[in-house]
Amino acid sequence: MxxxxxxxxxNGVTGRxxxxxxxxxxxxxxxxxGGVALGDGEFLMPDPILVGRNEGKLQRLAEAHGISRYSTNLEACLDDSYNVIYFDSQTTVRRAESIKQAIQAGKHIYCEKPTATSLEGSVELARLAREAGVKNGVVQDKLFLPSLLKMKRLVDSGFFGEILSVKLDFGYWVFEGDWQDGQRPSWNYREEDGGGIIVDMFAHWRYVIDNLFGNVKSVSCLGATHIPxxxxxxxNKYKATADDAAYAIFELENGVIVQANSSWATRVNRDDLLTIQVDGKLGSAVAGLRDCKVQHRVNTPKPTWNPDIPNPFDFEEQWEEVPDNAVFDNAFKVQWEMFLKHVHQDEAFPWDLLEGAKGTQLSDLGLQSWKERRFVDVPDIKL
Known part of the structure; x- marks a missing residue:
């Protein structure tokens, strides 16, 4: 061995x-x-160096988790040939410039999304990485959630037949910060700092929709700042200048219609913080973060609309759980292992900076749709 x-x-791992x-x-x-198993008794052991602006935070974080290396000098870390990969989870407004530095230094790139504050910035990163010949990837964590792995299994098996529509509901109440601390950082609510739920969540919805249900053809979006x-x-009190809710419809190239509600100003009365319902001619499914349940055509009940009597149906009992049939690891960890193998062994990794740019594109078009109050087409991206 x-x-x-x-x-x-x-870079930027002192954040939540x-x-x-x-x-x-x-x-x-x-x-x-013991590292990432490569086969034949070979393992790949990540050796991180934590980078940020606050040395005290970095030291405490490193000591708490058995990390021996930390630094406030990004340039020195990039100059060190021992460091092969650059990872970025800073706030969005800082990400693009640091990634450009890392590409110039010849590092392979792995980063959070959105990759930049605009489509032009995201496409530039993808182009620079391709020209430099460095491997690159973007975090697409929800694809590796147990629930969506089950949903993908259902799609691939033909369970739904023809898929008709998808309903996506995400969100929870983020406290205002006056009598109860907010669960999200304040910059999320300032447009000038890269905040807003459209910028934050449409990058997720793009890769989820594209990878599971079909390519997005057009978008109609209405945003709102419910808590001003x-x-x-x-x-300190501050004005919320970014949207905290978005109500969108995505039309897919294959005719599927996706409704997506995203909100940091809603109280949860559903199975999970995220639920995705898929309705097809042969069956339907509802996924949360871990579980997925189905109702097939032959098991579909026949309710009738009658508001004059108490509802006789327990609708939730009429669904069956999709079994795990596998051991599911942390979604972020699974993709990290795939990217490390991609760098070391050249294994396939399709979620590159160009895919990340598609998420930024959908955010930009969602904001445009809101501003212009109309459906906006989603064109192909070319480097």
């Missing part, structure tokens, strides 16, 4: 998502399992 180390610059999903549940978990004033981390 032999183990190969691979140096990874991790970077710490929990990328550092603790992905890289640290991979290290604790919030309180930040220091207890």
């Amino acid at each position: 032999s183990t190969h180390k691979i140096g990874i610059i991790m 998502m970077g710490t929990n999903q990328h550092l603790i549940r992905s890289i640290k978990a991979i290290r604790e399992q 004033e919030r309180v930040d981390e220091e207890g």
